[in-house]
Amino acid sequence: MMSGFSRSRAAGLLAGAALLTTAACGSGAAETTASGSAQTSASGAKPEVVAAFYPLQWVTEQVGGPDVQLTTLTAPGIEPHDLELGLKQVSDIQNAALTVYIKGVQPAVDDAVTPDKSFDAATAVTTLPAGEHAEEEGHAEEEGHAEEEHGHEEAGYDPHIWLDPSRLATVATKLGERLAATDATHAQAYKDRAAQTAAALGTLDQEFTKGLTTCKSKTIVTAHEAFGYLADRYKLKQVGITLDPETEPSPARLSEVAKVAKAEGVTTIFTEALVSPKVAEVLASQVGAKTAVLDPLESKPSGDYLSAMRDNLKTLQTALGCTA
Known part of the structure; x- marks a missing residue:
């Protein structure tokens, strides 16, 4: 479970980070103008860019390339929703020319970023509601959740935009534009790499479209609604067992999911690497299904985003009985 990140603690860390930032002035870090566009220092240092967690790290690596100094807040193997920021991480955000994040995934990051030096990737695309059974699990989608400690529904939408390659391609394009505005010296290089990244994601999108067209089943039962x-x-x-990985499913929800799985002939219940598979395994035994890992890519996989998504495609094709 997420341990929370109080606003009082956030304020304390931000104050401490401000001291570090003051001490670092003149050290060659990226500087930001009053208009919000960052400029590299006279020493030619690369703009410092912070990525909140893996999918954003990957797209920032692709678009920023060798022209940025990239820091990632969430270490591999760590559930992003559990992130609490230390003083250095808050300082990294304050010193960065740009922080790339998605509002609603990590409240600690939401509290630490400033609008003029951050890029909320979800603002680049059309988003979907937070979840089909949000109210059933006590996660009503309503405004004014800024003071709550955690939960995808805080932002009022599903934040897992990176699991649609076409949406991530749009994020790459917009990120290229933001980096170009941040570092005019390398503006064209950012835009070129963004176009290349969007093209690679377009190819991946075509593979998914073709690979999932002729499937016997169209229903996926997942550990959470990612x-x-x-x-x-x-x-x-x-059909998600829970809305988010922090929530235990109610008996009523498990019964409903089991009923849907049986009615629709589901043969596979999908688990995740960073979430305990026990509930999914019990559900699978109840409905006569097996389990398989479908990676939501919230943490770095063994390969990279593209290879992990292609592994997901193969897993889906096997589970759904798709023909070539």
Whole structure:
């Protein structure tokens, strides 16, 4: 479970980070103008860019390339929702020319960023509602959740935009524009790499479209509702055991999911690497299904984003009985 990140603690860390920032002045870090566009120092230092967690790290690496100094807040193998920021991480955000994040995934990051030096990737695309059974699990989608400690529904939408390659391609393009505005010296290089990244994601999107067209089943039962964008893009039906990985499913929800799985002939219940598979395994035994890992890519996989998504495609094709 997420341990929370109080606003009082955030204020304390921000104050401490401000001291570090003051001490670092003149050290060659990227400087930011009053208009919000960052400029590299006279020493030619690369703009410092912070990525909140893995999918944003990957797209920033692709677009920023060798022209940025990239820091990632969430270490591999760590559930992003559990992130608490230390003093140095808050300082990294304050010193950065740009922080790339998604509001609603990590409240600690939401509290630490400033609008003029951050890029909320979710603002680049059309988003989907937070979850089909949000109210059932006590996660009503309503405004004014800024003071709550955690939960995807705080932002009022599903934040897992990176699981739709077409949406991530749009994020790459917009990120290229933001980096170009941040570092005019390398503006064209950012835009060129953004176009290349969007093209690679377009190819991946075509592979998913073709690979999931002729499937016997269209229903995926997932550990939590992380795959709404993938389902929306490729005309699948997602049935999540829980809304988010921090929530224990109610007996009523488990019964409902089991009923749907049996009625629709689901043969595979999907688990995740960073979430205990026990509930999914019990559900699978109840409905006569097996389990398989479908990676929501919230943490760095063994390969990279593209290879992990292609592994997901193979897993889906096997589970859904898709023909070549």
